[in-house]
Amino acid sequence: MNTPLTPQIKRPGGRSAQVQTVVRKALEELIAQEGRDKVTVPAVAERAGVSASSIYRRWGDVNGLLGETATQRLDPSRPLPETGDLKGELAAWARELITHLNKAGNTSLLKAAAALAGSEDTNCLKNRRAEATVLVNRAQARGDAAPSVQQVLDHMMAPIIYRLIFGSGVQPGLADQLADELFVLANPNGSA
Amino acid sequence: MNTPLTPQIKRPGGRSAQVQTVVRKALEELIAQEGRDKVTVPAVAERAGVSASSIYRRWGDVNGLLGETATQRLDPSRPLPETGDLKGELAAWARELITHLNKAGNTSLLKAAAALAGSEDTNCLKNRRAEATVLVNRAQARGDAAPSVQQVLDHMMAPIIYRLIFGSGVQPGLADQLADELFVLANPNGSA
Numbered sequence: 001m002n003t004p005l006t007p008q009i010k011r012p013g014g015r016s017a018q019v020q021t022v023v024r025k026a027l028e029e030l031i032a033q034e035g036r037d038k039v040t041v042p043a044v045a046e047r048a049g050v051s052a053s054s055i056y057r058r059w060g061d062v063n064g065l066l067g068e069t070a071t072q073r074l075d076p077s078r079p080l081p082e083t084g085d086l087k088g089e090l091a092a093w094a095r096e097l098i099t100h101l102n103k104a105g106n107t108s109l110l111k112a113a114a115a116l117a118g119s120e121d122t123n124c125l126k127n128r129r130a131e132a133t134v135l136v137n138r139a140q141a142r143g144d145a146a147p148s149v150q151q152v153l154d155h156m157m158a159p160i161i162y163r164l165i166f167g168s169g170v171q172p173g174l175a176d177q178l179a180d181e182l183f184v185l186a187n188p189n190g191s192a
Numbered sequence: 193m194n195t196p197l198t199p200q201i202k203r204p205g206g207r208s209a210q211v212q213t214v215v216r217k218a219l220e221e222l223i224a225q226e227g228r229d230k231v232t233v234p235a236v237a238e239r240a241g242v243s244a245s246s247i248y249r250r251w252g253d254v255n256g257l258l259g260e261t262a263t264q265r266l267d268p269s270r271p272l273p274e275t276g277d278l279k280g281e282l283a284a285w286a287r288e289l290i291t292h293l294n295k296a297g298n299t300s301l302l303k304a305a306a307a308l309a310g311s312e313d314t315n316c317l318k319n320r321r322a323e324a325t326v327l328v329n330r331a332q333a334r335g336d337a338a339p340s341v342q343q344v345l346d347h348m349m350a351p352i353i354y355r356l357i358f359g360s361g362v363q364p365g366l367a368d369q370l371a372d373e374l375f376v377l378a379n380p381n382g383s384a
Contacts, residue, residue, distance in 0.1 A: 158354035
């Protein structure tokens with residue numbers, strides 16, 4: 001490889017990452033301020049100060065951009081809790097999720113993502129299943145009684161997401177209540 | 193009131209109801225065949241064979257039309273089950289809901305409605321809370337042990353809607369499983 005004379009221009013990786021950052025930021029601002037319906041590729045391009053063609057080239061269309069941004073942004077980037085107590089770990093996991101999804105713009109992005117969901121690529125919540133699987137598998141490896149991964153999704157994730165989309169807000173304390181309910185449901189006789 | 197000479201022309205109620213029917217049908221076909229993003233007022237008007245201005249006049253914009261249609265169409269029109277056994281009634285209620293939401297176009301309409309949800313007017317699922325309230329109140333009036341309405345929504349409605357939006361399909365049998373889980377959760381010691 002040749003050493004570039006003008007690194008700012010000749011480093012496509014850096015430039016591309018920069019475009020992605022400004023485009024995602026413009027998209028999030030537009031959704032939060034104007035709503036999903038006002039989000040078009042030309043509108044995002046104008047706000048981001050990039051050409052529309054650079055967006056079409058990278059993301060295909062506005063749905064590709066929305067789906068990828070939702071998958072990225074709705075992912076709270078943090079290590080999973082690990083305390084040796086599954087119920088407490090699930091409650092902490094759900095609390096972080098609620099706090100993250102309550103942030104400005106993220107609930108709007110969640111609703112926009114719901115409209116796109118249904119295929120592997122656009123399902124912005126698939127990483128939550130993977131995380132629940134890690135937590136449940138660790139508890140089982142310790143020999144602890146544990147609900148199934150599907151029960152975690154049905155009785156903790158689903159009520160949180162349902163209330164965020166169709167309800168009027170969610171408090172972080174809901175996480176503890178749902179963890180309590182899940183453990184009653186999955187372990188009705190209280191045996192460990 | 194004068195007796196109209198030409199009832200076909202002078203009956204605005206009949207004409208208006210007819211417009212609503214063709215417009216809703218055109219909207220549902222467009223969503224099912226093309227996806228939410230292709231749905232615009234001019235596209236719906238063209239397919240329905242009405243003027244765009246008649247749609248703007250009646251529904252304001254495409255979101256008004258979507259919200260109202262979703263509220264109507266996602267409502268399974270049927271009497272609530274009444275057998276004297278709350279668990280069986282909730283299972284039957286949820287089974288009908290799953291069957292209805294699984295119909296062609298209704299899942300797409302649900303996803304579109306999710307993107308609009310959040311206010312009283314556009315919340316296409318608010319009638320489900322009212323129905324759960326009727327079922328729970330009736331059981332309590334009989335003196336039966338019953339979960340709270342919020343528990344019905346969190347642990348039956350939410351998993352069904354979550355799986356429909358973000359998952360890969362829901363079978364009617366899920367209704368019975370969720371009713372079983374709800375009753376363990378709400379009545380852990382098995383006392384009636």
